[in-house]
Amino acid sequence: MNKISVHQADTKERILDAAEYLFAMDGYRGTSLREITGRATVNLAAVNYHFGSKKILVEEVIKRRLLPLNNIRQQRLEQVKAVAQRKGKKPDIKSVLSAFIEPTLKFKEANPGAEHFFTFIGRSFTDPDTTVRDVFMRYIKPLFMLLHETACSSLPDHSEDIIFWRLHFTLGALFHTIHLCGHMKTEFINREVDMDADSLINLIVPYVTSGMKAK
Amino acid sequence: MNKISVHQADTKERILDAAEYLFAMDGYRGTSLREITGRATVNLAAVNYHFGSKKILVEEVIKRRLLPLNNIRQQRLEQVKAVAQRKGKKPDIKSVLSAFIEPTLKFKEANPGAEHFFTFIGRSFTDPDTTVRDVFMRYIKPLFMLLHETACSSLPDHSEDIIFWRLHFTLGALFHTIHLCGHMKTEFINREVDMDADSLINLIVPYVTSGMKAK
DNA sequence: GTCTATAGATTGATAGAC
DNA sequence: GTCTATCAATCTATAGAC
Numbered sequence: 057m058n059k060i061s062v063h064q065a066d067t068k069e070r071i072l073d074a075a076e077y078l079f080a081m082d083g084y085r086g087t088s089l090r091e092i093t094g095r096a097t098v099n100l101a102a103v104n105y106h107f108g109s110k111k112i113l114v115e116e117v118i119k120r121r122l123l124p125l126n127n128i129r130q131q132r133l134e135q136v137k138a139v140a141q142r143k144g145k146k147p148d149i150k151s152v153l154s155a156f157i158e159p160t161l162k163f164k165e166a167n168p169g170a171e172h173f174f175t176f177i178g179r180s181f182t183d184p185d186t187t188v189r190d191v192f193m194r195y196i197k198p199l200f201m202l203l204h205e206t207a208c209s210s211l212p213d214h215s216e217d218i219i220f221w222r223l224h225f226t227l228g229a230l231f232h233t234i235h236l237c238g239h240m241k242t243e244f245i246n247r248e249v250d251m252d253a254d255s256l257i258n259l260i261v262p263y264v265t266s267g268m269k270a271k
Numbered sequence: 272m273n274k275i276s277v278h279q280a281d282t283k284e285r286i287l288d289a290a291e292y293l294f295a296m297d298g299y300r301g302t303s304l305r306e307i308t309g310r311a312t313v314n315l316a317a318v319n320y321h322f323g324s325k326k327i328l329v330e331e332v333i334k335r336r337l338l339p340l341n342n343i344r345q346q347r348l349e350q351v352k353a354v355a356q357r358k359g360k361k362p363d364i365k366s367v368l369s370a371f372i373e374p375t376l377k378f379k380e381a382n383p384g385a386e387h388f389f390t391f392i393g394r395s396f397t398d399p400d401t402t403v404r405d406v407f408m409r410y411i412k413p414l415f416m417l418l419h420e421t422a423c424s425s426l427p428d429h430s431e432d433i434i435f436w437r438l439h440f441t442l443g444a445l446f447h448t449i450h451l452c453g454h455m456k457t458e459f460i461n462r463e464v465d466m467d468a469d470s471l472i473n474l475i476v477p478y479v480t481s482g483m484k485a486k
Numbered sequence: 487g488t489c490t491a492t493a494g495a496t497t498g499a500t501a502g503a504c
Numbered sequence: 505g506t507c508t509a510t511c512a513a514t515c516t517a518t519a520g521a522c
Contacts, residue, residue, distance in 0.1 A: 088516085228448060263436075266482050
């Protein structure tokens, strides 16, 4: 690796890190290129030189973390399916939900530097900017379909429609929780919201499992 | 009422309606005063004349709908408490959750013109702008505390901490659902998401009731 | 590849005539 | 109360020297 490409990789990485942090804190629209390049200590023109536009930058920020995370969640879901099939049973709904939730909530601890992306995820679904929503949606949709399919085979007594909605309630609870941990420390004081991933998992999994099984 | 104040009320109301719609669609930061006054067919200077600033405008947009809604939810919650006390029983958790959820999901149908505020609510908690988040937080916090207190008396075998978290999972599911109904029509096609309030209530209440009771 | 300088557009807010 | 006109600040993006 020569000197130039080392420098480039370093600059791109620093821009991605700074953008990730600022997008998580202030949102896509609330963050200017000047703030990003200022935080990354690179020149203002560097974003457009290395990425082409702010729009492409945010797509790269999302892709960098979401592709690996989605790979893990997909593997876990397919593993749950395979184990159930080998035993000739239907998959346990708790295992199905855990396969999606655990990697998500552990992602922060597993990836040093990804703390802020975690916060960004929590806002993704409701971001006022269609660019951000569309990119997130594009990457999460195939995974949601796999999750839906697996949950349906796990709960054959419930209709696909009901499972569709209950999975969305589950995603809502999960994303709200993720956002809560990143932003609410000052707003709901007298209450510990800075928990480790395992404690959070132990709180949310029984709730959503019970919700999915209802009736 | 003289002619001037009629005109003023009309102008203010038209600005509030236009701002509510646009904030719901594109977010607070994504909406300019020019778009608002253009949609309201009033002069650009009217916002600053009648409200003073964009910040105060969004606060008024939120207050106009949220104060009446909170009054209803508070009455319903206190009614559930009073009935239980009269019978010497603890309140049923399903009634407690319904007291909060039903007025929220029926608000759209009960208030002509409030459809878009409904969408705005769904984004409130995660809005990247602190102005919006702070205003929402300020108005929802006392109600959340009442909800928490009532839920705790309903579920004496669960710790206050667990109930705190489970109520947040419930709020997450609720807000996500509200947002879904306003924005996802094109993004999750082949699936009906434009439901009436009663159908939605019948979907979400069993889920969150079961989740709250888990273990 | 990195820098300065700036174009070109848009923003929130205001001053002053009517 | 409503209007036009405009200020001052900010933004994304780019052109061109080094």
